[in-house]
Amino acid sequence: MAKKAEQRRKQILKAAFQAATEKGYESVTLQDIADYADVSKGVTNYYFKNKSDVFTQLFEWITTRIYEKEAASISEQETAIGKLEAYIDRVFISPEENKNFYRVYLDFLSQVKNNVSYKEINQKFYENCWSIGREIIHQGLEEEIFEVDDVEQTAISIRCMIDGSLIQWLMRDDDQLHDYYRTACYESILKILKYKK
Amino acid sequence: MAKKAEQRRKQILKAAFQAATEKGYESVTLQDIADYADVSKGVTNYYFKNKSDVFTQLFEWITTRIYEKEAASISEQETAIGKLEAYIDRVFISPEENKNFYRVYLDFLSQVKNNVSYKEINQKFYENCWSIGREIIHQGLEEEIFEVDDVEQTAISIRCMIDGSLIQWLMRDDDQLHDYYRTACYESILKILKYKK
DNA sequence: CAATTTATTTTGACCAGTCAGTATAAAAGA
DNA sequence: TCTTTTATACTGACTGGTCAAAATAAATTG
Known part of the structure; x- marks a missing residue:
């Protein structure tokens, strides 16, 4: 279970990285991250405290x-x-x-x-x-x-x-x-x- | 008159600079700039095309x-x-x-x-x-x-x-x-x- | 094994708040 | 009066974060 969670966490981090390279740090939204990670918006808030x-x-x-x-x-x-x-x-x-x-x-x-x-x-x-x-x-x-x-x-x-x-x-x-x-x-x-x- | 305009422009730029030092580039709003320059929001839009x-x-x-x-x-x-x-x-x-x-x-x-x-x-x-x-x-x-x-x-x-x-x-x-x-x-x-x- | 319950994960609509830009009104100056 | 400048009000778009409900997985039980 912890393995699955860790995998999701990495997936979201990678998505955040990709979003940041393309849109720049500040203008990245939670929606962007979710889009790049191919999950819905709620997931990010489930695995991370906040943006x-x-x-x-x-x-x-x-x-x-x-x-x-x-x-x-x-x-x-x-x-x-x-x-x-x-x-x-x-x-x-x-x-x-x-x-x-x-x-x-x-x-x-x-x-x-x-x-x-x-x-x-x-x-x-x-x-x-x-x-x-x-x-x-x-x-x-x-x-x-x-x-x-x-x-x-x-x-x-x-x-x-x-x-x-x-x-x-x-x-x-x-x-x-x-x-x-x-x-x-x-x-x-x-x-x-x-x-x- | 052009002198006055130039003065205002500088005043707003200084305000934008001050706002940027205290709040960081991206999070500065037009309202912040106006506040630091001690003018209303409309002034900034009058002297500059946009943010x-x-x-x-x-x-x-x-x-x-x-x-x-x-x-x-x-x-x-x-x-x-x-x-x-x-x-x-x-x-x-x-x-x-x-x-x-x-x-x-x-x-x-x-x-x-x-x-x-x-x-x-x-x-x-x-x-x-x-x-x-x-x-x-x-x-x-x-x-x-x-x-x-x-x-x-x-x-x-x-x-x-x-x-x-x-x-x-x-x-x-x-x-x-x-x-x-x-x-x-x-x-x-x-x-x-x-x-x- | 199958049925049922429980726990975990995911979804997306929603809210309250913020923003840039615009429109309009008021004031000042010529 | 007419133009320039400043102040205020408004709008429409977008944001982060919440949450109830749905989906899925795991555990339990008969």
């Missing part, structure tokens, strides 16, 4: 998923450079694949200031991101190819660079620029790490 | 204002380092002063994908930002303290770093971190510029 509850859980799901994919990508690599490359490639995954994820994530970001839960979820996401940065830095220090004096600050800066590049890429929304921003981001991070090849 | 028109003009006003303040800050400085410092200081201006500007800007960013006008306005803003970056880079190259091979790409990366740092700072929303992010951003950009002191 806000749906979106809170969706935000958590999205940030967790982004992190897990990133973490999985770097763990497949042995070297610092390999990890960093895998990381950036995952962030700038081919147009359309993860683009929607980051678009909806940006939607949520703009809501963080109005919602304490969102802020906490995002804080957790940041901490996950920083841990990825630390892992890459430590590996690079071990290999003696990076020169970093403040590991924590550098890990934070890496994510700043990634988010900044990602957003600028998303905003310009030109598939031609995909490679450009991925490369620019990657090379900037190498400089921040004072990479000596 | 979307108000926000489009507000977005243009905000991005222009952010750019102008940044440009003014760096033009007061002679040296590359002076310009860069002034630039970053302007971006990370004391909590509350320009914070609201960037918050509302972020609100607009999340709407760019649904609105062609927003996209164009933001594209123009980016170009202005990049021109600031170029100016600093050129100055630093003249002084022979930076080492940059692709000026354009580096100018873009500088703004990525700024936006990324800014957003992370805004999201964490802890006044204690103000200095931290300003410094981290500044130092990262120096590394991207391969600054040799």
Whole structure:
């Protein structure tokens, strides 16, 4: 029974995600979600406390998923450079694949200031991101190819660079620029790490 | 008379801005705007075609204002380092002063994908930002303290770093971190510029 | 096994409230 | 007086959330 409920919950979250990608966070209605999930309107209220509850859980799901994919990508690599490359490639995954994820994530970001839960979820996401940065830095220090004096600050800066590049890429929304921003981001991070090849 | 009209327009835009900072972009109503401007609802509809028109003009006003303040800050400085410092200081201006500007800007960013006008306005803003970056880079190259091979790409990366740092700072929303992010951003950009002191 | 009861899930009509936009009235200014 | 500007009233569309009733599934009993 709990299995069925969990399945329904996921189904509704996916519908909410799809609705959000196509209509934008704020303008999504409970009816939209129900339509995308192919159920009637009441179901959403049966499985979720209210609309806000749906979106809170969706935000958590999205940030967790982004992190897990990133973490999985770097763990497949042995070297610092390999990890960093895998990381950036995952962030700038081919147009359309993860683009929607980051678009909806940006939607949520703009809501963080109005919602304490969102802020906490995002804080957790940041901490996950920083841990990825630390892992890459430590590996690079071990290999003696990076020169970093403040590991924590550098890990934070890496994510700043990634988010900044990602957003600028998303905003310009030109598939031609995909490679450009991925490369620019990657090379900037190498400089921040004072990479000596 | 045209002067009076222009004044009213600005008054309404300011009211819309204030409403947006306090209630968030999407949930602002025409009534809110009228209330903040201390006029009746009819006035807004008299001076603007519709709600979307108000926000489009507000977005243009905000991005222009952010750019102008940044440009003014760096033009007061002679040296590359002076310009860069002034630039970053302007971006990370004391909590509350320009914070609201960037918050509302972020609100607009999340709407760019649904609105062609927003996209164009933001594209123009980016170009202005990049021109600031170029100016600093050129100055630093003249002084022979930076080492940059692709000026354009580096100018873009500088703004990525700024936006990324800014957003992370805004999201964490802890006044204690103000200095931290300003410094981290500044130092990262120096590394991207391969600054040799 | 079949009949019946109970529990769970789903439906869609409905309500009270909000909104953008319009229409109209009032006021101010030329 | 006539035009411009501001205030108020109204409308029609849409929203989130509620709820009683229907449908379905599970459990119980004879």
